[in-house]
Amino acid sequence: MAYQALYRKLRPRKFADVFGQDSIVKTLQNQILSGKIGHAYLFCGTRGTGKTTLAKIMASAVNCTNLQNGEPCGECESCRSQFDETNMDVLELDAASRNGVDDMRELLDRVTYPPQISKYKVYIIDEVHMLSTAAFNALLKTLEEPPEHIIFILATTEQQKIPATILSRCQKFDLSRIPASLIYEKMQGVFDSLDIKYDKNALMQIALSAEGSVRDGWSILDTCIGSLNPGDTLNKEIVENMLGTSSGDFIFSMSENILDGTQLKILQGIDKLMQDGKEPQVFIKQLSKHFRDMLVAKLCNENIDETISDEDFKRFKKQSKSTDIGRIVGIIDLLMKAETDIRWSSSARVILESTLLKASMPIINNASEEVTEALVNIISSKISKIEARQEELESGITSAPQTNNTKHSESDSIDKPIAIVKPDASTHEIWKAAKPKIKDKSLKGLLNKETLHKDNNGYYLFFNQKDGCLADILESQDGFEKVKEAIETVTGKSIDFEFRVSNNDNVQSFDDAEAELRKTIPDDILEVQD
Numbered sequence: 001m002a003y004q005a006l007y008r009k010l011r012p013r014k015f016a017d018v019f020g021q022d023s024i025v026k027t028l029q030n031q032i033l034s035g036k037i038g039h040a041y042l043f044c045g046t047r048g049t050g051k052t053t054l055a056k057i058m059a060s061a062v063n064c065t066n067l068q069n070g071e072p073c074g075e076c077e078s079c080r081s082q083f084d085e086t087n088m089d090v091l092e093l094d095a096a097s098r099n100g101v102d103d104m105r106e107l108l109d110r111v112t113y114p115p116q117i118s119k120y121k122v123y124i125i126d127e128v129h130m131l132s133t134a135a136f137n138a139l140l141k142t143l144e145e146p147p148e149h150i151i152f153i154l155a156t157t158e159q160q161k162i163p164a165t166i167l168s169r170c171q172k173f174d175l176s177r178i179p180a181s182l183i184y185e186k187m188q189g190v191f192d193s194l195d196i197k198y199d200k201n202a203l204m205q206i207a208l209s210a211e212g213s214v215r216d217g218w219s220i221l222d223t224c225i226g227s228l229n230p231g232d233t234l235n236k237e238i239v240e241n242m243l244g245t246s247s248g249d250f251i252f253s254m255s256e257n258i259l260d261g262t263q264l265k266i267l268q269g270i271d272k273l274m275q276d277g278k279e280p281q282v283f284i285k286q287l288s289k290h291f292r293d294m295l296v297a298k299l300c301n302e303n304i305d306e307t308i309s310d311e312d313f314k315r316f317k318k319q320s321k322s323t324d325i326g327r328i329v330g331i332i333d334l335l336m337k338a339e340t341d342i343r344w345s346s347s348a349r350v351i352l353e354s355t356l357l358k359a360s361m362p363i364i365n366n367a368s369e370e371v372t373e374a375l376v377n378i379i380s381s382k383i384s385k386i387e388a389r390q391e392e393l394e395s396g397i398t399s400a401p402q403t404n405n406t407k408h409s410e411s412d413s414i415d416k417p418i419a420i421v422k423p424d425a426s427t428h429e430i431w432k433a434a435k436p437k438i439k440d441k442s443l444k445g446l447l448n449k450e451t452l453h454k455d456n457n458g459y460y461l462f463f464n465q466k467d468g469c470l471a472d473i474l475e476s477q478d479g480f481e482k483v484k485e486a487i488e489t490v491t492g493k494s495i496d497f498e499f500r501v502s503n504n505d506n507v508q509s510f511d512d513a514e515a516e517l518r519k520t521i522p523d524d525i526l527e528v529q530d
Contacts, residue, residue, distance in 0.1 A: 006225075007218035010190070012053055013083065014071050015061070019186065020178035020214075021050055027173075028054070029070035032061050037120075038171045040143055040152040042128075044159040045175030048213025051155040054175075055124045056082070058153060059090045063118035078118045089118040096127040101134035108142050111150055120151050128154040129161035136163050143169050177212025180204070181306050186214075187221055196225065197233040201309065205239050208307055244282050246273065251290050252315065254356075258331065259323050261360045270353055280348040281339065284355070288335040294320050295328045331359045427452045427459070430490050437486040440479070452487065458496025459487060 012018045015025045031037055041058070043051040060072035060082050072079050081087035093107055107123065115121045125131075131139070143152060143166065154170060156162060184207040191198045206224065210217030224234055224242050240247060250269070257265040273283055293308050297316035308316070320328070338355040342348050431452035438447070453462055461483065484497045 005219070006190070006222045007048075007215045010218060012050075012057065013060070013074060015057055016071060018050055018054065018057070020182050021054070021175055024054070024173045024175065028058060028061075032058075032067070033070045037062055037151065039146045039150065040154070040170040042154045042156070042159070042162075042167065042170035042172045043175060044156055044172060046177060046212060047157060048210070048215030048217075049175040049177060050214065051157075051175055052124070052126055055126075055153040055155055056090075059122040059124065059151075062120050062122065062151060063089065063115075081117070087118065089115040089120070090122045090124070092124045092126065094126050095130045095135075099130045099132055099135055101132060101138050104131065104135040104138045108138065111142055111147060114149055119149070121149055122151045122153060124153045124155070126155045127157070128166075129156045129158045133163075136166060140165055140169075178210075178214050179212075179306070180207040180210070183207040183210055183214060183217045187217065190221070191234075194225075196228065197231075199233060199235045202234050202236045202239045204309070205236060205243075209239075209243055209245075244277075244279055245286055246276075246278055246283055248312070251286055252319070254287065255290055255294070255319065258356060258360045259319070259327075263357055263360055266356050266360060267353065270349065270356065274349060280352040281342050284335055284339045284342065284352065288332060288339065291328055291332050291335065295325065295332070298325060298328065334359050427454045430487065433490045434483075434486040437489050438482055440482055447483070458498070460498045460500045463499065463501045 015029055018025050041055075043054055045051055057072065060074075060079050061067065061070065063078040063082075064072040065076045065078060066073040074080075074083070078087065078089075082090055091107070091110070093103070111121075113121075140163075142150075146152065152170075154162075154166075159167070159172075184204050187203050187207060191203070202224075206220050207217060209220055220239075220242065224238055227238060227242065228234060236247075250273075254266065254269045257263075257269060273280070293305070293312070294316045296305050296308065297303075297313055298320035303310055303313040305313075334355055338351055342351050345351055428451065434452070435447065447461075451462065453460055480497075480499065484495070487497065488495055
């Protein structure tokens with residue numbers, strides 16, 4: 001006899017063999033025992049959760065002549081003929097391949113004929129959501145008033161595509177995903193019966209990869225068993241090769257590189273991934289689960305997730321101490337978006353590299369923590385206190401000292417290395433109000449980066465050394481006087497004012513740093529701020 005795949009060989013033939021759907025099984029058995037059998041059922045759920053299996057068991061049970069506590073006996077003529085797939089009273093239609101109105105009419109033409117050897121004629125329509133609109137309309141009338149000897153059992157993975165008129169005429173059952181622990185338990189039984197050695201971690205990895213689908217689990221297991229030689233032990237390495245996944249140690253290493261911001265190691269890791277022939281989409285999926293598990297460990301003192309081993313939970317707990325919840329959630333969001341984007345892209349590696357590099361970056365590049373904190377405070381203050389600032393501006397600033405004007409000087413105090421030149425809130429607002437009052441358009445165009453500052457010596461415009469010649473140009477065009485006049489108009493009094501040039505090329509102006517921060521702020525917040 002030809003080899004039969006595990007998922008077919010192990011398909012349940014009795015309600016008792018169905019696992020993970022206890023409440024649904026109990027309801028169906030009670031209906032059979034009480035004789036209150038509906039004329040139409042709809043089984044909904046993801047792939048491999050038992051929809052077609054339950055439909056076939058239900059068809060056997062309603063026609064069994066020797067029921068045993070609501071279970072088909074498996075011995076009567078009706079049960080045997082169904083197991084042999086020779087029962088003419090049970091008809092199956094695959095709506096994925098036969099979804100037209102003519103196919104449905106051909107099926108419904110047989111409805112008026114009574115069953116040959118069974119009590120009921122049972123129509124099982126799989127993937128029913130794929131029927132055309134005309135086919136649904138053809139089914140509707142019969143589904144509403146079927147003959148007493150007809151039972152319809154519909155199965156679908158996408159109930160949202162089924163018309164409401166069909167849904168309202170069916171008893172609907174939602175089949176849930178099967179817990180990994182149950183799949184693992186059933187797999188243990190299979191290995192024990194086949195007398196094959198296995199590593200428990202490898203078996204759990206298969207159960208987790210099934211993602212709640214028993215059929216997927218049996219298919220993966222079938223492939224892994226096929227790769228074993230007599231006497232071999234099924235281990236994690238074999239499973240990883242079959243699934244195309246990366247090792248747990250590699251995932252931990254890459255996540256560490258992301259959290260530490262070691263971008264060269266990230267690129268080297270991706271290169272190794274591609275050299276090993278791994279799929280970027282599979283890797284991103286693994287990495288997403290890794291950070292999700294890390295989030296669980298960050299939030300919980302004890303392991304409450306069956307999908308995380310106690311050993312891994314300790315590693316996640318230790319790793320999560322180096323970061324915060326916001327960072328982990330942000331990385332998960334990036335990875336989830338990349339997982340979607342990569343499906344439709346021909347440059348999977350580029351998306352993977354850009355995503356992981358982005359995940360490894362701090363909020364602001366090339367700026368110190370002090371700069372970041374200062375800018376966040378300033379911009380947050382702008383958003384929440386705009387009205388108060390406007391009132392302050394309207395009332396005028398009167399703290400400028402009255403001394404002789406100094407035009408253009410180089411300050412020793414700013415020759416020292418500085419991370420940022422930060423104005424106080426009032427000077428920043430004064431400069432925003434003063435710039436529009438400069439009538440010379442060419443002069444105004446030159447002042448697109450500089451920000452007004454104030455110290456004990458009065459007000460000044462600050463220039464980096466590379467822009468020092470700009471101060472000379474401004475003075476040659478009488479720019480100094482025009483700028484000073486605009487500022488005095490806003491402040492309402494005479495001020496001390498000068499241009500200053502720094503000899504330090506590493507100085508970062510407030511506007512440059514603020515521009516960097518603005519890139520990280522959503523547009524809707526910036527609109528409110530502006």
